[in-house]
Amino acid sequence: MTNQNVVVSDAKSSMKVAVAIAAMSNQSLFPPAVPKPPASSAGRFIRRKPVKKLETQGGPTKINAWVDSMRASSPAKSPPSSPEHDSWMVTHPSALEMFDEITKASKGKKIVMFLDYDGTLSPIVQDPDRAFMSDEMRAAVKAVARYFPTAIVSGRGKDKVHDFVKLKELYYAGSHGMDIEGPAHGTNDKSVVCQPASEFLPMINQVYKKLVVKTQFIEGAKVESNKFCLSVHFRCVEEKKWAELAELVKEVLSDYPKLKMNYGRKVLEIKPTIKWDKGKALEFLLEALGYANSKDVLPIYIGDDKTDEDAFKVLRKKKQGFGILVSKFPKETSAAYTLQDPSEVMCFLQRMVEWKQISQRGYYRT
Known part of the structure; x- marks a missing residue:
């Protein structure tokens, strides 16, 4: 990762967040496990009581609305029709195919990388505790961090994501950006900390x-x-x-x-219910890096989830940087480009490293 010591106290914060300079914390992330329900004298677990049906504020109608929302947020993975997909790709082209356009926009600017975890760096799996990233993906992220400040922005707990990624040189924004910590470059070094929901x-x-x-x-x-x-x-x-x-x-x-x-x-x-999301986390990290309201930075945010849209919207509103949606299927999105799956994300990251290495030597050929 680029050697940058972030000094938040020297910047004028435009956001009302709790910012502190603190050493990396080793406190446990997860609350203690909840015990099983007590057993009866015969050794059998007590049976649950029947779920009380909601008869107020909409009753069954409201519950059906919840189920519809659950379906809408988790669409079936059926292949889209060719015309629909082709039309969508016209307005949301592949970031790999448009790679030269993306790098051209970075001329004279500092690229900062923001990456979601599940579905972006690792595949979506049945058991969330087994969403491991591959060694090859880890190597790609590590290489990117050598050249560009890089942050993982996830709905997962910060410590959990760190356990998956295993890279100390990154910024980690867990809990949908409500738990942010930057890299410490030594045992006595300090890191950025932001916990607006503490x-x-x-x-x-x-x-x-x-x-x-x-x-x-x-x-x-x-x-x-x-x-x-x-x-x-x-x-x-x-x-x-x-x-x-x-x-x-x-x-x-x-x-x-x-x-x-x-x-x-x-x-x-x-x-x-605070006004904080992945978009706010992106803005906070840019400010911590010294790029608040700067035109000299090009943020690139890659994510696959609905919660990543908050970050895409920030970039679109600023007309600065690019959001890249990871999806094989047409979706409504504020992202500018797309990648189909984590394998394409890895390819994009590898190309970013190759482009940076070659451009530093004075040339880059497509």
């Missing part, structure tokens, strides 16, 4: 424990703690159980008005 941590831990207990009887459901947000995965849940799962989550959240639920790819995301 006050919500006790509340989120309470909800985590309740959801683990409430959802344990829905086969395939998995509750994941991402420190400042939670994920309820339903990728392995039968569709006929989606309504019950959504109702359970909503029932728990009804006691926590400061938390909200959004829909992702086969996942329900629970986050604090």
Whole structure:
């Protein structure tokens, strides 16, 4: 990674976020595991009570709306029609095919790379705990970080993503950008820290424990703690159980008005109701790097999820940099370019490194 010491205290922050200069923390990310329900005297686990049906604020109609939203956020992977796909590719061309256009726009500017993790650097898998990135992808990211400041921006917990990526020279923005930490270049070095949702941590831990207990009887459901947000995965849940799962989550959240639920790819995301997202994280990191309101930077953000759209929208609004959506299927997006899957992402990163190496020697041929 480019040797850059980020000194946040010298910059005038335009955002009301908690910024501190602190040493890298080794605190545990995940709250303690929730025990199984108590067993009866006969040694059998106590049966759950029937789920109470919502009869207020829309009742079954509202639940059906939730299920429709879950379906919409997790579309079936059927091949698109050729005309539809071709039309979409005209307005969202391949970043590999448009590589020269992208690098041409970087003339006289500093490229900063932002990368989502799941579905971008690693494939989408049934078990979120097994979303490992390949050694080849890790090498590509490491090489990119030698030439460009590079950040991983994920809905996952920051420490969890770090365990997957295993690269110390990167910036990590976990919990949808609500937990940011920069690289330390030595044992006594400092790093950028931003945790705008820290006050919500006790509340989120309470909800985590309740959801683990409430959802344990829905086969395939998995509750994941991402420190400042939670994920309820339903990728392995039968569709006929989606309504019950959504109702359970909503029932728990009804006691926590400061938390909200959004829909992702086969996942329900629970986050604090603060105005913070991956787009805000992108802006914070650019400011921390000294590029707030600068025209001398070209941010490139690569991601596959609905939550990445917040970052794409920031770049489009600024008319600066490029969003690259990872998808084989036509989607509504604010990204300028596309890549089909993680293998194409790796190819793009490798080409970025090759281009930088050759351009430093004074020439680059296509």
